[in-house]
Amino acid sequence: MDVSAARPLRFQSAHPDLDFLLGRVAEDIQLSPTRYQKAVEHYEAVGGWLAAPDSQLAVFRPRVFAQGSMALETTVSPWGRVEYDVDLVCEVTGGQWTAQTLYDAVYTRLHDNGKFAPLLTPSEPCARLEYRGDFHLDIIPAVRDLADMPRPWVAEYAATGVLVPAPDLKEWSPSNPEGFIKWFKSRAVSVRRDWLLNAKLEPLPEQTEAEDKAPLAVAVQLLKRARDVAFNGKETAPLSVVLTTLAGQHYAGGESVTDIMEAVLHGIRGNIRAVGGGIIRVLNPTNLAENFADSMTKAGQDALDRFAKNVGAKLVELREPGIGITHLKKEMEQLFGEDPVGVAAVDSAVRKLAELHKGRRDSGTLTYSPSVGLSVVGAPGTHHAPRNTNYGD
Amino acid sequence: MLVARGNLVPSPITRQYRIRIEYREGKGNRPEVYVEEPKLSRRPQKPDEPIPHTYNHDTPGEERPCAFYPSMDWDGTRPIATTVIPWLMSWLLDYEIWHATGQWYGGGVHPTMKGASKKWLKKRAAKK
Numbered sequence: 263m264d265v266s267a268a269r270p271l272r273f274q275s276a277h278p279d280l281d282f283l284l285g286r287v288a289e290d291i292q293l294s295p296t297r298y299q300k301a302v303e304h305y306e307a308v309g310g311w312l313a314a315p316d317s318q319l320a321v322f323r324p325r326v327f328a329q330g331s332m333a334l335e336t337t338v339s340p341w342g343r344v345e346y347d348v349d350l351v352c353e354v355t356g357g358q359w360t361a362q363t364l365y366d367a368v369y370t371r372l373h374d375n376g377k378f379a380p381l382l383t384p385s386e387p388c389a390r391l392e393y394r395g396d397f398h399l400d401i402i403p404a405v406r407d408l409a410d411m412p413r414p415w416v417a418e419y420a421a422t423g424v425l426v427p428a429p430d431l432k433e434w435s436p437s438n439p440e441g442f443i444k445w446f447k448s449r450a451v452s453v454r455r456d457w458l459l460n461a462k463l464e465p466l467p468e469q470t471e472a473e474d475k476a477p478l479a480v481a482v483q484l485l486k487r488a489r490d491v492a493f494n495g496k497e498t499a500p501l502s503v504v505l506t507t508l509a510g511q512h513y514a515g516g517e518s519v520t521d522i523m524e525a526v527l528h529g530i531r532g533n534i535r536a537v538g539g540g541i542i543r544v545l546n547p548t549n550l551a552e553n554f555a556d557s558m559t560k561a562g563q564d565a566l567d568r569f570a571k572n573v574g575a576k577l578v579e580l581r582e583p584g585i586g587i588t589h590l591k592k593e594m595e596q597l598f599g600e601d602p603v604g605v606a607a608v609d610s611a612v613r614k615l616a617e618l619h620k621g622r623r624d625s626g627t628l629t630y631s632p633s634v635g636l637s638v639v640g641a642p643g644t645h646h647a648p649r650n651t652n653y654g655d
Numbered sequence: 656m657l658v659a660r661g662n663l664v665p666s667p668i669t670r671q672y673r674i675r676i677e678y679r680e681g682k683g684n685r686p687e688v689y690v691e692e693p694k695l696s697r698r699p700q701k702p703d704e705p706i707p708h709t710y711n712h713d714t715p716g717e718e719r720p721c722a723f724y725p726s727m728d729w730d731g732t733r734p735i736a737t738t739v740i741p742w743l744m745s746w747l748l749d750y751e752i753w754h755a756t757g758q759w760y761g762g763g764v765h766p767t768m769k770g771a772s773k774k775w776l777k778k779r780a781a782k783k
Binding site: 620650 | 664665666667668669671722733740741744749754758761762
């Protein structure tokens with residue numbers, strides 16, 4: 263096992279071991295780097311075909327890019343299904359489109375490809391390519407510059423606003439997937455950086471390394487996963503875009519995934535209390551006229567409140583010193599486990615901690631503080647743990 | 656005879672243990688470690704499997720951690736607080752991980768060995 267990939271945390275957390283375990287679980291429930299690469303290859307092939315010189319769409323310079331969890335780095339293993347959802351946008355520039363004609367043009371072009379045709383089904387307003395056992399590629403057509411189009415977006419995000427077909431293909435809906443990505447990154451990366459600079463901690467590397475993923479993104483993954491486990495396919499489950507937006511809004515900096523999840527869940531409960539007998543609105547930060555929660559029912563809100571309360575309470579319990587690893591593992595399985603993917607993820611996380619402990623001990627770099635215990639993951643303790651010459655041989 | 660009792664926190668995610676260390680100074684003596692509460696136990700999934708790296712491992716309820724190899728790691732000149740205590744912390748962390756995963760990550764040598772292993776250890780001790 264490559265222990266070097268499991269770096270110790272660079273900051274003071276009150277519960278570094280739990281943060282470490284949560285980070286490892288998130289790594290195992292997300293789209294793996296190999297499958298991510300495969301998804302990219304697929305959508306680059308789609309983009310290449312749509313933009314090819316002999317394509318009817320070529321003159322409109324179609325651009326295919328990922329939106330949603332793949333773009334935000336918040337992917338989670340699909341619940342009750344094998345295939346990941348990959349959300350793509352096919353954006354064109356120019357042309358006199360209606361929602362119906364744009365959809366038809368994209369669908370027809372995809373259908374004209376002998377490789378894509380057998381995989382293709384309409385999933386209005388998307389065209390869906392099903393790669394059995396791997397992905398569902400959902401491609402939504404979009405147009406950037408239709409004459410007299412409504413422009414409801416917040417100024418900061420207006421440049422990337424588009425129109426996409428409504429599900430009935432009879433009208434347009436304003437959308438801004440790139441704007442949302444920009445907003446979320448501003449929360450995940452910029453707020454994070456500002457907080458670290460303020461706390462006078464080690465500066466961040468320029469690029470996001472695989473093991474230096476924004477803790478907000480990790481928290482969103484785990485919240486989505488906990489939602490999948492708790493709601494188990496029930497239709498009252500909060501939408502991913504709702505959870506993601508609320509998480510981004512309630513994130514105020516900080517590196518501890520545990521603390522971020524707790525703050526977000528606490529914030530959600532606060533939002534629900536604040537509307538009294540009504541239903542919360544979760545406005546699209548790029549388009550304040552759009553409420554991501556407009557389909558949330560009272561039952562759904564009550565369920566979300568219960569979910570936030572239960573998971574929040576569970577996290578408080580897990581970060582209490584003295585919980586015990588067997589109990590911690592069981593609780594984490596109940597939160598994130600229940601299916602083979604989750605159970606394996608929790609088990610692997612505990613083993614990675616064990617390997618880190620072993621590695622530190624074998625290399626003579628293990629430290630401890632008398633009343634806190636061994637410092638396996640976090641900042642070094644006050645005392646050096648002398649090598650026991652037997653161990654590790 | 657020194658008897659020290661205290662609360663040991665191996666790690667924030669393990670349980671906390673009340674332990675007892677008994678030490679009588681003298682040649683060949685070494686500290687003996689007892690875990691009083693919570694008591695060490697076998698994995699419920701495999702009740703016939705002894706706890707690894709313990710003395711009295713065949714007598715449930717009587718097991719004591721083997722956190723160091725007596726003739727090699729203990730020479731009576733080092734304070735218990737900065738040797739046995741952190742070794743015990745690591746042992747208890749490994750013990751809890753073993754309980755949770757079934758695997759012992761601590762490495763180490765079992766106190767009752769036979770034949771080739773004993774010879775190997777003697778060779779190592781001679782090298783020091």
